[in-house]
Amino acid sequence: MNRPTVYFNKNFSVTSAQIRAMREVGQFETLASHSDPSNVMLHAADHQLTEPRGLLGDAYAEWLLATCRQHRPAVFIVGKEAAAVAPRRADFERLGVRVVVAASRAVLRELDHKDAFLRGWDSSILPIPAWTTFHDLATFDAAVEQLQAHPDWVPGQTRLCLKPARGIYASGFRVLTEGRDLKSFLQGELYQMSHAEARVMFAQAEQAGERLPTMLLMHTLEGAERSVDCVAWEGTLAAAVVRRKPAGQGGQLIEDRPDLLEAARALAQRYRMSGVFNFQTKDDRQRRPHMLEINARASGGLRYSMAAGINFAQLAAELSLGLLRPDQAPRPTTGLVVAEEKSAWVVREAAPSLLTGAAQP
Structure with missing residues (x-):
């Protein structure tokens, strides 16, 4: 029996860690596309596609739609050009593809413009500087x-x-x-x-x-800085990991912070978030956390939070397919100091022109 496929389009490098974590579970096939054939996220996936370079906006959304029409993934976890994909969600879902995009186009644009976000923020959730x-x-x-x-x-x-x-x-x-x-x-x-x-x-x-x-x-704000990695579905929080950089240590501390989990629930509901997103806080002198920004995407430090036992992309796929309810998501392990290890991967053999130092076309 064929496993359902989860598709990841071009995104930041942390996507490769999400794909590898999903492959370890083995429930889904993974498909990745990127315009750089050497990008590590391609080589983390079971199947790879090369994206055309330079496509943006509606033209890129059309290419993604054609790709999903051809390959028929069960789930599409959106990276690049999420604001162009969000209003086309129904077009993908008519193909039987569940689209995981963090929020509506209007919300994505608001969060992308930090001045608009701060102007519209509800300070009853958390204060802002x-x-x-x-x-x-x-x-x-x-x-x-x-x-x-x-x-x-x-x-x-x-x-x-x-x-x-x-x-x-x-x-x-x-x-x-x-x-x-x-x-x-x-x-x-x-x-x-x-x-x-x-x-x-x-x-x-x-x-x-x-x-x-x-x-x-x-x-x-001169106090502790935290990053909160979250996964939600249609405004309901499923899991969140609160991490802080300890003073004088190279790793990050996974904390038990009910107050910030409550903030995560409130903002997930306020912006009707789905999939993986992140927000940043910083403490004032009285150790009160203040909201700095919300990122409608996976954070660059998501690997730290994954070490606490949350498989973010796996959860997002299961939530989108109705295989799991938000209240059934696992809880992270707290009280850990986690560190990130960098690895090198062989992605392909070098072209002869690289070996000789010849100019590239």
């Missing part, structure tokens, strides 16, 4: 003045941080300092910038005619 936006030097200066006048500002203690309103991982994130110091330089600190350096950079951009994207300026 003081924040505002800027888009040039003048509005940057005004934003600094506004946040320094905020009631939560403590002179000499509170710092500001900035980042683009749209972006992934830590791209463009900087904590503003009063100046550079030798210690941070020698330690290779990558995420600090002096207030003066920021002003010079924004001024030079204006002089060069470069347009800043919408930027966020926020109070920097």
Whole structure:
């Protein structure tokens, strides 16, 4: 008897770990597609497809629909261009394909624009840091003045941080300092910038005619940072793993945090989340967690949470097919310090031109 197939389209590298974990269970066949034939997620799957390069939006959604029409997977766990696939869900499901996409197109766009997300956030779930936006030097200066006048500002203690309103991982994130110091330089600190350096950079951009994207300026919270990896179906949380980086250790701590599990349930319901998603929090000086952002996708650190016993993609597939109810999902093991091990994989033999150093076409 043939096993049902779960299809993963182009996505971040952590997808390979999800595929391997699913293959270990053996309940599903796995199919993966990517535009780079050497990408590790392809070689983690039972079957592979090469995607055409450069397809975006509706054209990419059409290619995905044609791929599902040909290969007939039981479940499609959406990666790239989720916002283009979400409104076409019925087209896929007419083929008998269950689509796992984190939220509706409108919600995906809201979460992708962090200023829109923060503006619409329900602070009864979790508080958020003081924040505002800027888009040039003048509005940057005004934003600094506004946040320094905020009631939560403590002179000499509170710092500001900035980042683009749209972006992934830590791209463009900087904590503003009063100046550079030798210690941070020698330690290779990558995420600090002096207030003066920021002003010079924004001024030079204006002089060069470069347009800043919408930027966020926020109070920097100095407490523990957590990442919460979740899996849900149609607004009901099935499982969540809370992880924190312990001070002075290389791993991450899997915590038992009922308060953050309750927050996960509330936001899953609020945004009607399905599949794997993540949110980030940071504590203030009173150790109260604040919401920073929600990522409508698997996080880059999902492997840490998987070590706590949650097979996220497997759960998402089972939930989508009705093989499992959210209340039947396993509970993670907490109280663990987990570490990530990097591995190398042979993906193919090198082309002769690579061996000779010849130019690539």
